[in-house]
Amino acid sequence: MTENPLILITNDDGISAPGILNLVNVAKKISNRIVVVAPDSPQSGMGHAITMNSMLRIKPFEIEGVEAYSCSGTPVDCVKIATIKVLKKRPDLVLSGINHGSNSSINVIYSGTMSAAVEASIEGIPAIGFSLCNTSIDSDFEPILDYVEHIIRHTLKNPLKKYTCLNVNFPAVAKELISGIKVCRQANAVWEENFDERLDPAGNSYFWLTGKFVNRELKATDTDEWALSNNFISIVPIHSDLTAYESLETLKSLENER
Amino acid sequence: MTENPLILITNDDGISAPGILNLVNVAKKISNRIVVVAPDSPQSGMGHAITMNSMLRIKPFEIEGVEAYSCSGTPVDCVKIATIKVLKKRPDLVLSGINHGSNSSINVIYSGTMSAAVEASIEGIPAIGFSLCNTSIDSDFEPILDYVEHIIRHTLKNPLKKYTCLNVNFPAVAKELISGIKVCRQANAVWEENFDERLDPAGNSYFWLTGKFVNRELKATDTDEWALSNNFISIVPIHSDLTAYESLETLKSLENER
Numbered sequence: 001m002t003e004n005p006l007i008l009i010t011n012d013d014g015i016s017a018p019g020i021l022n023l024v025n026v027a028k029k030i031s032n033r034i035v036v037v038a039p040d041s042p043q044s045g046m047g048h049a050i051t052m053n054s055m056l057r058i059k060p061f062e063i064e065g066v067e068a069y070s071c072s073g074t075p076v077d078c079v080k081i082a083t084i085k086v087l088k089k090r091p092d093l094v095l096s097g098i099n100h101g102s103n104s105s106i107n108v109i110y111s112g113t114m115s116a117a118v119e120a121s122i123e124g125i126p127a128i129g130f131s132l133c134n135t136s137i138d139s140d141f142e143p144i145l146d147y148v149e150h151i152i153r154h155t156l157k158n159p160l161k162k163y164t165c166l167n168v169n170f171p172a173v174a175k176e177l178i179s180g181i182k183v184c185r186q187a188n189a190v191w192e193e194n195f196d197e198r199l200d201p202a203g204n205s206y207f208w209l210t211g212k213f214v215n216r217e218l219k220a221t222d223t224d225e226w227a228l229s230n231n232f233i234s235i236v237p238i239h240s241d242l243t244a245y246e247s248l249e250t251l252k253s254l255e256n257e258r
Numbered sequence: 259m260t261e262n263p264l265i266l267i268t269n270d271d272g273i274s275a276p277g278i279l280n281l282v283n284v285a286k287k288i289s290n291r292i293v294v295v296a297p298d299s300p301q302s303g304m305g306h307a308i309t310m311n312s313m314l315r316i317k318p319f320e321i322e323g324v325e326a327y328s329c330s331g332t333p334v335d336c337v338k339i340a341t342i343k344v345l346k347k348r349p350d351l352v353l354s355g356i357n358h359g360s361n362s363s364i365n366v367i368y369s370g371t372m373s374a375a376v377e378a379s380i381e382g383i384p385a386i387g388f389s390l391c392n393t394s395i396d397s398d399f400e401p402i403l404d405y406v407e408h409i410i411r412h413t414l415k416n417p418l419k420k421y422t423c424l425n426v427n428f429p430a431v432a433k434e435l436i437s438g439i440k441v442c443r444q445a446n447a448v449w450e451e452n453f454d455e456r457l458d459p460a461g462n463s464y465f466w467l468t469g470k471f472v473n474r475e476l477k478a479t480d481t482d483e484w485a486l487s488n489n490f491i492s493i494v495p496i497h498s499d500l501t502a503y504e505s506l507e508t509l510k511s512l513e514n515e516r
Binding site for chain 1: 308310316335343366424444452455456493497509
């Protein structure tokens, strides 16, 4: 285990969210070398977006007596600018969250919180994204904080495979109801969306995204959705290789036809 | 093969980009049921971002005599709103691009063009993202258009595995120099970034993201980067299951310790 590791903390709910405050407080038990670089505004649903056509700013911020900066960009921008301009070196660990709301199954791909962890993993830095399955700003994080600490300490002691990060989701239940930890795979699930159409004062229509979450694998017992619905903490190892290896062979016919 | 398939076309460079115009013209050879819903402004680097905290607008647009709409959102928003509000049903195929610039290897995760294709695949719609490895707005698409048509026709005739899409990248070379098509895996590569720090007129600093692309697998001959650097068209099958299966077993120790 790295003694007194240099830990970078970010999120997607913004630097003022209670979730990141709770994560900072857990991290302070593990190290006194903590730096926070997090978005200056909510960035939920930003996925792996980066700021290419505009510029970024960072500003000092006060959070629990820890060195902290707000950043005008996305969660992925925060990881990049933290490493290069703030720390000027690679941290030993990147922590992202604690997200207000689930990032299980397909949410991993829309989530700014998880994309920050994935970005760290792409750069070869161990990373963990934490999410509580409750979107309320007043969520009670107390029941999960010991588990957060345990998972961080375990990861420092047992290094992740390179270019891999963890997607950790907590059921929003009382501490005594948590069944334990399950290491699992990402469920095949989808948001069945709709758009709420409205008229502005000038009579022109505009749309709000709405949606219903659908787990396509209700019978599977090895997924994060199964774990969470049975009050387990789900941990899915995540990587950024999107190759669908099982399709490589059948697609070969594309090579020869022409 | 679906006769006269309903084809949705989008991109991330914006509805006015030459790349999407070229893609529409190829698609018109294959079907007369084409609808374009594409961003009203450039959305490069938007990854899988969706618009959750703001509203969306769509407006009719003129492109090659085809039904078309510009959308104020991201490429992923375009796929969602097209399916639900414009087409009001699932298209037979989603095409995204032709992107001005490479979306090979790790670029797949930052790319709005590829995220639109991935979004379609999540929804169970076959999808292909096309990119030309030349970021110039004046790129010559002529050398690749026959290949684009061939790949679309092949995909209509030989359905992709469900929840899978294709990431197709073209080397920016003369037609006679194209070596052919290679079906391959995503290379392990990274952007080694930097930030260009400047001062605004008030003396406050701001940052522009810059970067150098580094292929970490220079010796591998089964990757998209190898294919492209040898003038092959690279085709990588892509899915949205980010589970790092090879790590599941070793992580099991997390379950038992507590």
